Amino acid sequence: MDEHIKDAIRQAVKEQIVDLEQGLSDLEERSETVDLDQPIGRLSRIDSLTNQGILLSGISKSKARLTALQRTLQDIDDPEFGHCLECGEEINIKRLIALPESKLCISCAQ
Template sequence: MAKSKAVIGYTTFMDEKTAKKFHDRITARLVELDSADDLGAAGQATVTLDQQSVGRLSRMDALQNQAMAKASHARRMVERSQLVAALRRIEEGEFGYCEDCGDDIALPRLELDPAAAKCIDCARG
């Protein structure tokens, strides 16, 4: 089966200027993730279970908020590792090429998700 990029006609056009644009965008997103981690650090702190300081429902709310903060942190860590891998691909000249088949990843796909490492066909399986 022919690759859809031949039908759609997209290519990555990964010249130096385009690679720099993606590098800057990825770097800015990493800074945002760091800021979000700083803000979320307090939410991940151990919840005090002192009966005198807070009621049972307040402790339950605090435990739920802590769990949500930890889950958000885990999602940021996954995104961070994907973005760092994308930066590595930029430095190695591999950015914009599918890690499975080696074909170009469509530019609109990279615009939507600069960490995309697979073309749409390979991502679909």
């Protein structure tokens, strides 16, 4: 893989890490402000629980993606990087920029 392509991917990974970290702290802040002990109606209590569940699952998804992106930064110099785990073909560069942690090409991912 060309150095300038690797640089473009590194850049994309770093930008996505910054975005994710920002989104993550936002989600964490919102999940902390859900107050389940407030004397609110049963339905709104269920709403709060549902909202908190959505926030918590968003948090765990963001954390998993953050880990995958950080690993991508380490793997980028690996000669196997950018090759599909399934068919071994090179993964499209646009796909790698959009989703740098991709391990599969578009056709194998479908």
